[in-house]
Amino acid sequence: MLEDELSVSTRERDGVAIIDLVGDVTTFAEEKINSAYAQVTGQGAKHILLNFRQNDYINSAGIAILIGIVTEVNRNNQKLGVSGLSQHFQKIFRMVGLAQYADIYQDEDEAIKGFAAATT
Amino acid sequence: MLEDELSVSTRERDGVAIIDLVGDVTTFAEEKINSAYAQVTGQGAKHILLNFRQNDYINSAGIAILIGIVTEVNRNNQKLGVSGLSQHFQKIFRMVGLAQYADIYQDEDEAIKGFAAATT
Amino acid sequence: MTSHPSMELSFPSELGYEKVAREAVAAFARRLGCDRERVEDLKTALGEACINAIEHGNGRTPGLRVEVSCFVADDRLEIDVHDRGLKRYEASGTVAGIDLKLRGLAPLRGMGLMMIAQLVDEAGFTESSDGGNHFRLVLYFRKI
Amino acid sequence: MTSHPSMELSFPSELGYEKVAREAVAAFARRLGCDRERVEDLKTALGEACINAIEHGNGRTPGLRVEVSCFVADDRLEIDVHDRGLKRYEASGTVAGIDLKLRGLAPLRGMGLMMIAQLVDEAGFTESSDGGNHFRLVLYFRKI
Numbered sequence: 001m002l003e004d005e006l007s008v009s010t011r012e013r014d015g016v017a018i019i020d021l022v023g024d025v026t027t028f029a030e031e032k033i034n035s036a037y038a039q040v041t042g043q044g045a046k047h048i049l050l051n052f053r054q055n056d057y058i059n060s061a062g063i064a065i066l067i068g069i070v071t072e073v074n075r076n077n078q079k080l081g082v083s084g085l086s087q088h089f090q091k092i093f094r095m096v097g098l099a100q101y102a103d104i105y106q107d108e109d110e111a112i113k114g115f116a117a118a119t120t
Numbered sequence: 121m122l123e124d125e126l127s128v129s130t131r132e133r134d135g136v137a138i139i140d141l142v143g144d145v146t147t148f149a150e151e152k153i154n155s156a157y158a159q160v161t162g163q164g165a166k167h168i169l170l171n172f173r174q175n176d177y178i179n180s181a182g183i184a185i186l187i188g189i190v191t192e193v194n195r196n197n198q199k200l201g202v203s204g205l206s207q208h209f210q211k212i213f214r215m216v217g218l219a220q221y222a223d224i225y226q227d228e229d230e231a232i233k234g235f236a237a238a239t240t
Numbered sequence: 241m242t243s244h245p246s247m248e249l250s251f252p253s254e255l256g257y258e259k260v261a262r263e264a265v266a267a268f269a270r271r272l273g274c275d276r277e278r279v280e281d282l283k284t285a286l287g288e289a290c291i292n293a294i295e296h297g298n299g300r301t302p303g304l305r306v307e308v309s310c311f312v313a314d315d316r317l318e319i320d321v322h323d324r325g326l327k328r329y330e331a332s333g334t335v336a337g338i339d340l341k342l343r344g345l346a347p348l349r350g351m352g353l354m355m356i357a358q359l360v361d362e363a364g365f366t367e368s369s370d371g372g373n374h375f376r377l378v379l380y381f382r383k384i
Numbered sequence: 385m386t387s388h389p390s391m392e393l394s395f396p397s398e399l400g401y402e403k404v405a406r407e408a409v410a411a412f413a414r415r416l417g418c419d420r421e422r423v424e425d426l427k428t429a430l431g432e433a434c435i436n437a438i439e440h441g442n443g444r445t446p447g448l449r450v451e452v453s454c455f456v457a458d459d460r461l462e463i464d465v466h467d468r469g470l471k472r473y474e475a476s477g478t479v480a481g482i483d484l485k486l487r488g489l490a491p492l493r494g495m496g497l498m499m500i501a502q503l504v505d506e507a508g509f510t511e512s513s514d515g516g517n518h519f520r521l522v523l524y525f526r527k528i
C-alpha cells in the first residue's frame with residue numbers, strides 16, 4: 001500500500017552509462033536497480049554513474065543493494081561513480097564505506113568530467 | 121513548547137504600509153498582528169498590505185484575528201490588501217469571505233500596483 | 241468501518257501539537273497517492289479538528305490526550321479524531337458569516353467546522369458510548 | 385524517563401509505514417527547534433529502528449503494531465520504538481565492514497544498528513518485562 005515510488009532509467013553520455021534513480025531506495029528497489037545495472041553491463045558499459053536526484057529516502061536495505069552493485073562492478077572491472085546525493089546521504093555513503101569504492105560527485109556534470117579525467 | 125514561530129514586521133513602500141507575516145498565523149499571533157496594525161495606523165496609514173510568505177499554516181483562529189483587523193480597517197476608512205498567500209490559503213480566504221473585504225494579490229509588486237491604480 | 245486503524249497518533253492537549261498531527265497525516269495521505277491540493281485541504285481540516293479536540297473536548301488539559309486514527313479502504317481514507325469529552329459537542333444552529341462578525345453581531349471565532357465541511361468529502365461527529373467526542377473526516381480517493 | 389509521552393505513533397508491521405513515522409517524528413523534532421541536518425539524521429535513524437521492529441521484532445505480521453513514543457525533556461528528545469518481540473533482539477558480536485561484504489564473507493545487510501549509533505547521541509535496546517523489544521534513541525538539544 002505504501003510501496004515505493006522509485007523510477008530507474010538508463011541513458012548514455014560521453015561514454016558513461018548513467019542510471020537515474022528518482023524516488024525511494026529501499027529493499028523494493030532491488031529488481032529495478034539490478035536490472036538497470038545488468039542492462040548497461042550487457043551493452044558493454046565500463047563507466048557507470050548512479051545519478052540520484054537529492055532523494056529523500058535511502059535506507060540500509062537500499063544501500064545493501066548498492067554494495068551488491070559494487071561487488072559486480074569490481075568483478076567486471078568497471079568504474080562506478082555516484083552523483084546527486086544530498087549532503088546527508090553523502091555522509092551516510094561515507095559512513096558505510098561506499099565512498100571508498102565509488103567516487104562521489106556533487107552532480108552529473110562534475111561526474112562526467114571526473115570520468116573523463118580518469119580516462120586520459 | 122511547540123509555540124509558533126511567527127515574525128511580524130512593518131515597512132513602507134510607495135505610500136503603502138506593509139505588514140510582513142512570516143510563519144504560523146494562529147491564536148498566538150494576536151498580539152503581534154494587532155500591535156503591527158496599531159503601529160501603522162498610528163502613523164496615519166491609509167493603505168495597508170498584509171504580506172504573507174507562502175505561509176504553510178494559517179488556521180481559523182488566525183483568520184479570526186484578520187477579520188478583527190478588517191473591522192478596524194472599515195472603522196478607520198483604510199484600505200486593506202493581502203499578498204503572498206499560497207493557492208490553498210487564497211481559497212480559504214475566499215471561503216471565509218475575507219476576499220470581499222480585502223483585495224487578494226499574488227505578490228507584493230502586484231499589490232503595490234493595485235493600490236496605486238485604486239488611488240488614481 | 242470495522243477494520244483496524246492503519247496509523248494512529250496521540251498527543252497531549254496542548255496547542256501546537258495539531259501542527260505535528262497535520263504533518264504526520266499529510267505524509268500518510270501523500271504516500272497513499274493523494275495529490276498536493278487534496279493534502280493541503282486535509283491538513284487544514286485535520287488541524288481544525290485537532291484544535292477543537294484540544295480546546296473544547298479536552299479543555300486544554302495537557303494530561304488528556306487526543307487520538308487520531310486513520311483507516312484506509314479501497315476508495316477512501318477515514319480519520320477519527322477522538323477527545324475525552326470534558327465538554328460534549330452540541331450542534332449550535334447556524335454559522336455566522338463574515339458580515340455579522342464585522343458588524344460585531346457574532347464572535348470572530350467559530351469558522352473551524354464550516355471550513356472542515358468544505359475541505360473534505362464528509363465530516364461530522366459520530367455517536368459513541370465511550371464518553372468522548374469522535375469527529376470523523378473522510379476523503380474519497382479520486383482516480384486520475 | 386518517567387514522564388508521559390508527548391507524541392505517540394502506532395502503525396501495522398508493513399514496510400512503508402516507517403516512511404510516515406520518519407516524517408511525523410521529523411515534523412515534531414523540527415517544531416522542537418532541531419536544525420535541518422539533525423532532523424535528517426533522526427529521520428534516517430528512526431526509519432532504521434522502525435524497519436527493524438517491523439521486520440525482526442514483529443516478523444512483518446501486519447496485525448502486530450509498532451509503537452513509537454516521544455518523550456521531551458529540557459535537554460533532550462527520547463524516542464522509544466516498541467515491537468511485540470516475536471523475535472527477541474540478541475546482540476551478535478561485531479558488525480561486518482564493507483570489505484567483508486564485498487568479498488562475499490558477510491551478508492550485504494546488517495548496517496542499520498551501526499548507522500543509528502552514528503547518527504544519534506545515544507541508542508540501544510532497553511530492558512523491559514512486557515515481552516517486546518524496546519529500542520531507545522536519544523537526541524540532546526544543542527544550544528545554539
Ligand SMILES: Nc1ncnc2c1ncn2[C@@H]1O[C@H](COP(=O)(O)OP(=O)(O)O)[C@@H](O)[C@H]1O
Binds near residue numbers: 351
Ligand atoms: N471536539 C469538540 N468537543 C466539544 N465541542 C466542540 C468540539 N468541536 C467543536 N465544538 C463546538 O463547536 C463550536 C464550533 O467549532 P468551530 O467551528 O471549530 O469554531 P471555534 O472552535 O472557533 O469555536 C465550538 O465553539 C464548540 O462549542
Ligand SMILES: Nc1ncnc2c1ncn2[C@@H]1O[C@H](COP(=O)(O)OP(=O)(O)O)[C@@H](O)[C@H]1O
Binds near residue numbers: 432442496498
Ligand atoms: N527490533 C528488533 N527485534 C529483534 N531483532 C532485532 C531488532 N532490531 C535488530 N535486530 C537484530 O539485529 C540485527 C542487526 O540489525 P541491523 O543492523 O538493523 O541490520 P539488518 O536489519 O539489515 O539485519 C538484525 O539482523 C536482527 O537480528
